[in-house]
Amino acid sequence: MAKYLVTSALPYANGPLHFGHIAGVYLPADIFTRHKKLQGHQIIHISGSDEHGVAIMQNAQKKKKSYQEYVNQWHKTHKSLFDDYEIQFEFFGQTSAPYHKEETLLWFESLYRKGLIEKKAEDQLQCQSCHNYLPDRFVEGTCYVCDYEEARGDECPKCGEWIDAVKLKNPVCKFCGSKDIEVKSVDQWYLMLTKFSKEYREWFETRKPEWRKTVSSAIDSLTKEGMVDRAITRDLDWGIDVPLEEAKGKKFYVWFDAPIGYVSNTKEYCQTSGEDYLADWWQNDDVEIVNFIGKDNVIFHGIIFPMMSLASGRANAVTHLPANQYVNLLGKQFSKSKGWYVDADKAIKEFGPDALRYALTTLIPENNDSSFTWDGFEAKINNELANNIGNFVNRGMTFFYKNWKEEGIDATHFQSFFKTEAFLDLQTRVKEINATLDRIEIRRGLEQVMSLGQVANTYFSDHEPWAVIKVDKDKCAEIIAHSAIYALTLGCLFSTYLPNLSSKILEYFPDINDDLLRDIYTGEFKLGREYFNQTIVLTKKPKGLVKKVEADRIKELNEVLQSL
Ligand SMILES: [Zn+2]
Ligand SMILES: [Zn+2]
Known part of the structure; x- marks a missing residue:
């Protein structure tokens, strides 16, 4: 390996x-x-x-x-x-x-x-007042390309020119402010x-x-x-x-x-x-x-x-x-x-690591420049992270906990999932996410995780467990068991992107160890199948996973930016 x-x-x-x-x-x-x-x-x-x-x-x-x-x-x-x-x-x-x-x-x-480092004489500026040599940012003057007056000895911040300090017009010493500057020949060592x-x-x-x-x-x-x-x-x-x-x-x-x-x-x-x-x-x-x-x-x-x-x-x-x-x-x-x-x-002290890691991952500028805005941040947290992932895991796990709190859901309801098309689709998606991250396409990988979250959400809504439970509790147990497999899989996949959110999801499930985590994360599901070959009792009462961002607060933050 x-x-x-x-x-x-x-x-x-x-x-x-x-x-x-x-x-x-x-x-x-x-x-x-x-x-x-x-x-x-x-x-x-x-x-x-x-x-x-x-x-x-x-x-x-x-x-x-x-x-x-x-x-x-x-x-x-x-x-x-x-x-x-x-x-x-x-x-x-x-x-x-x-x-x-x-x-x-x-x-x-x-x-x-x-022999790859050699001495060469180089023209350099020396301040005649304080006697310092003035490399790089120790001298400022007028750019010989664009006439910007505060060009530095290494770079012009206005036009971006890589500046040759001795060519600056009207150079000023940054140590003492003197304009009495001369060009001297100085030995420097060069990487050849x-x-x-x-x-x-x-x-x-x-x-x-x-x-x-x-x-x-x-x-x-x-x-x-x-x-x-x-x-x-x-x-x-x-x-x-x-x-x-x-x-x-x-x-x-x-x-x-x-x-x-x-x-x-x-x-x-x-x-x-x-x-x-x-x-x-x-x-x-x-x-x-x-x-x-x-x-x-x-x-x-x-x-x-x-x-x-x-x-x-x-x-x-x-x-x-x-x-x-x-x-x-x-x-x-x-x-x-x-x-x-x-x-x-x-920002991290106010919004926490899940919100910021999520929003910033969607902005990783892998091919083009990207742009942060507070409105975009609000939309990503509220409409994507909270509505997609937070909502699904929270609804599914709360339903599980409320209705099977003591006795749990038995193995057959979980095992039936592994015979479905939905499982093959899940497995394919997880392996694709691994391949995307192998190619260092980090942002794309998160999109694929979110798309799996969408699949899980749709599964839950389409099967209407809240209606089914009134007529067939056993059938409902199966829907919730399958949802729980989606939830645990999402929990494993998020351990790279949002470790805090991930550990909150994993904590609902009993006895999760590193081998099981790896098995599900990589899409093997060998240990995953074995894990779900038992009655699962959730370890604790699910709590809200993703806190929404307040619109009023975003308005304030926008005002701060506009005042800059
Ligand atoms: Zn000086
Ligand atoms: Zn310039």
Whole structure:
């Protein structure tokens, strides 16, 4: 059986996460991991905070905190948000930790020894007033493409141009505000992608056919004509020291060490699991490596990190790269700096994990951008989750409990289900859902679960147990028994998407164990049939499963958005 190593993009320890991050990366990674675990595969989900880089330095300075203190605080905040969303990791580490530095140096040494890291002189801006070098966001000026006046040294937020800082017009030092800035030639170390482009392309051709079109065509156009060498060092005082005498005082550029975080965090995880992080995971050819990322991360995960992995021999390169498009807010991109976002933390505290995981899964932007609206949220929870699943399970189980509370329903009424067409249809659907999730089509998989919920609802309504019970209680017992099989199956299927709702459904049934759960989840129904070959007495009185969202509250939340 294949093993899976799932990673989700390291969240940057520099600000709150929004729905776009959760729906685009962490939720699909969590659902896929739960799915493979339920199928019986060995799988680990690894991530952690990305804690270096200029943006963190600037904000820590603004907040008058030490860099370490600042990133620790965001690390804690993000981890607790993931807990609230029931997003689980085998390990969630930090790139400022000593174990990460150790692993990063091993990668550097290997690439350096192989001649894939070289020194080059680079033109850089230096402030003549405070004497700092001004890489990336440490300088702002007028964009030479669109004339926007607050373009940063790495990117123009207006036109999106990848900025060459020395070409900025009217540059201003972000440390001290001085305009007395000169161009100096500075040595930096480069990752020599040009030297490895042939090997890279050969590898990419083996992956291309299986990857999403949006991902493979982006990579294709970026690498077909050859690659560009990239600087991996910076003159900063926060980050990992470059271990060369002549590079004294330089740190690794954040993008170089961040993806190595997947490997270093796995190593740290293996300290407790007792495995070897390389032999058992990163260098194991039986392991499929799955990187969940947003589309803005394709260059690093689809080109640079695979190149670093292949060239250094430290790790196998990524197998699947499910890069999602963006989730917007009312059609416009989320923006923390402009205040255009919904607080993911407040939302989960108000609506709980079932409602948010459900709504956000329906928005996973697997092929196109999607858009969050509060009206859409209300419709999804009330019309879909509550009316379809909540209503069916609640009606069926309440009817069961009320009428067969003490004596239960006997085996023959359950067993008759397994001789019907309806059972074959159920089994086919469950297997299809598994296949859809195997293809990492997480959103589509949920649609298929909901469609099975619809089948169950229709079965219940069409058979009118409330009328049948008045004339033939035995016949009614059969209808309810068949409904209970649907309910338990839905409970098993939801354990990936909505673990909280799932466990509430499973709790109605006596003696559910992991083997039975797996058997039903995968559509085998071998143990499932055996389980229902007994009298079933429900363990407790069913309670409302899905709380509806109040229209008045949605109106308020809409007003908040309109005021932004
Ligand atoms: Zn300055
Ligand atoms: Zn511009």
